[in-house]
Amino acid sequence: MEWTIFGQQLWFGLERGAVYVLFAMGLTLCFGVMGIVNFAHGELVMLGAMGVYSLMTFAGLPFFPAVVLCILGVAVVGIILNRIAIQPLLLKEGQGAWSVLLSTLAISWILIHGGYAIWGPNTQILDFPFKQGLNLGGVSIKATGIALLVAAVIAVTALYFFLFKTKIGKIMRATSQNSIGAKLVGINVNMAYYYTMVVAAALAAIAGIFLMPVVVAYAGMGQGILVMGFAVVIVGGMGNVTGCVYVGLLMGLLEALFGQYVSPLYRSVFIYGIMILVLLIKPEGLFARR
């Protein structure tokens, strides 16, 4: 058995897993706090990637300012999304969450084709400032991958700190457990919704930015990630952030190994098979909801 190849795939799996974790955490927050499925989440990733690319290529910004600006920009998009397509529908009585599913679906479509209109159909590759890489026993570890993992670890830690130590975080957690009760106690649920979208968008943007060197970026890249993200969220438990972290990493690893040893084309099919199996046996996810 070729250990270098195995090791390489483990590393790729870790990289992809990190992306899935960032993506799924945002998605599951939206579901946990607001009870919605955000079909436009993949496009937030796309905006993160294309945004950084545009800022660096067309505005000439250096890497770090571009990243910061981009994350802020996508967060603003999250706020706008909330304001026009999520909050008004949730407030209307009746099938609020259902309408949001459809509205985010429509918005995803608008963003994808808007993206094609702006950036064209070609794929882009980002010029990363760090070029060096490591070589551990034959496994090539590019600097971009390290940056991704570092960013992911920082993001996850920051999120936990945010959710458990800050007041807003507590508000979000309370709302996720009982939104009516939260309202009764005087919690500003609307604010919680905004914060949730901001955090989710920021996480997605980070995923997109650091995804670029790993995968080529184009306006339609969000869809594939969305499909994978759904699998992670369902297996990990909708609304369960810890579950996302474990399952996201696991999925990344499994996907990479399957791609190497069985078939690169049908990786997503494999992951989906796992998801469907989990859905049939334990629909709430492998990890019971917090």
Add this chain to the structure above:
Amino acid sequence: MKSNILKYGIILAIAIIAPLVLTSDYHRYLLFLCCVFAILALSADIIFGGMGQNTFGHQAFFGIGAYASAKLALSLGMTPLLGFVAAFVVCSVVGAFIGYVCLRRLRGMYLAITTFGLGAILFLIARNWYQFTGGLTGIAGLPVPRLFGFEFHSEFSQYYLALALLLLTIYLIRRLWRSRVGRAVISLREDEPVAMSIGISPTFYYTLMFALGCGIAGVSGALYVHSLTVVNPMLFHFQYMLIILIAMFVGGMGTLAGPVLGAIVYVWVSEWLRFSEALRFMILGIILLIFIIFMPRGIYPSLVSLWGRLANWIRRPRLRGELP
């Protein structure tokens, strides 16, 4: 009752003479597309409006039906009309299986995500399994439908074939909701526990309706490709689901006229926006968004209530001296 027959008669007459008025082949092709997408949207509405469930992978059956019919026509030399039947059967069986597996446990959001994912996966498989599907180039050279020696070559004849199938679908669905089976499904939609308490098996009827909806979708796919004479995996792409969603939501879910109206609106708007591909989809997305936010019941129910109010206004008792 009499006014109903008059109404339907007029609409039917318009539908029949349309291709005689619009003489360009291109316009006739658009009419054909209206019928195809109307059938597709109606088939999805069985699940959305009729059952009160959802399926975001419905477009996959558009593709499966198309390929089923295409493969059989090419390898066995069958007339595509039999291929339509085959498409219905294949899609019903697959649909029954998926419906059974999914609807046993999943509802609402979970069902939506799962069916979405399944649709995406089927697209991937269709695209990558080039030995069977011909990859992105697909398979060309499909025969046009034949009936008793007559070949449906022209857009003119193809439209009437599609219209016939559309009328058949409409009649089928209408009779369905007035039958025992249909009432059982409506009961399940209205209140599942109550329906169970009066003897209705949710699993059985959900599977059955899913099979029916998917089967009809397959027929629309077969109809589409035998006019195109080419079949390729793009038929599995999510864009067809968006067409379905636009047709259902803009037109009106749960009604017979709604999805048909929605399909017509889609084809017409899509045609009007032909000048820019990306802009076309963007604007369609914006239209869908506007309808979801402001008019979630769609055009048709709003028209109906508007008509009702108008009729009431005309018929209300007049005070003496008021002009009619």
Add this chain to the structure above:
Amino acid sequence: MGSTCKLDKKAAAKGRTAIATTLEIKGITKDFGGLRALSKVDLEVQEGQIFGLIGPNGSGKTTLLNVITGYFPPTAGLVVYKGTNISGLSPYLIAKRGIVRTFQITSIFPNLTVEENVIAGSYLKTKGSFWGAFFQTRVYRKEEKRLRQKATEILALLRMEEKRNVIAKALGLGEQRRIEIAIALATEPKLLLLDEPAAGLNPTEALELVHVIETIRDRGITLVVVEHNMKVIMQLCSRIAVLDYGSKITEGTPGEVANNENVIRVYLGGKKEIA
């Protein structure tokens, strides 16, 4: 002895000496995780009876109904209907055997008209296949007419005839309750379980309800009624069981139960006028 006297005499007159036991609950226990909702409950309901089930809130009455009608499988114990074990069957299979229930929160088909609600209820007793509907055969049309007539008859019994074309969700609670009962009647049940049918009704409506239930009993349907309204229970039932914290604390005729010390204590912790 109670109000089944009439029926007993009728049965005796027909030469039958024993009254059939319709429903037997043997040692039913139901746990939800760590919570024991029902604990070894035993009951016997005779044919043609109106059997009452009372108890404070949370005593497990609705849970027992849910177990009997298949919405929850029992953790232990048996539900036997006319000699057959029906424990744990799906609700729709239990309905097919002639056992129908109503729900604590009034559950009807909200967007259908009153008449459509009742016709929908006739599902089990509707003949006809889809092809009949598709081709509009004579069998189909005759059946549709019969369904409409049956709905009229049931609605007349419940005095809802004039409201037949009203959308159900537009009606008030009392009327929706009657629709619920109408749907249940449309299934032509042999055993009907009512979950708090008098909840939220004013005294006049409650009296009407008693009359309706007695009429149902007179048609030969066995009834189990879960209720809080003591007037209704005492008037209707020939036999009452009392639940508390998931266990049956006593069973007997209305008179026996009303004067039972445990029952009085459980309900009020003191003396209460139950009449």
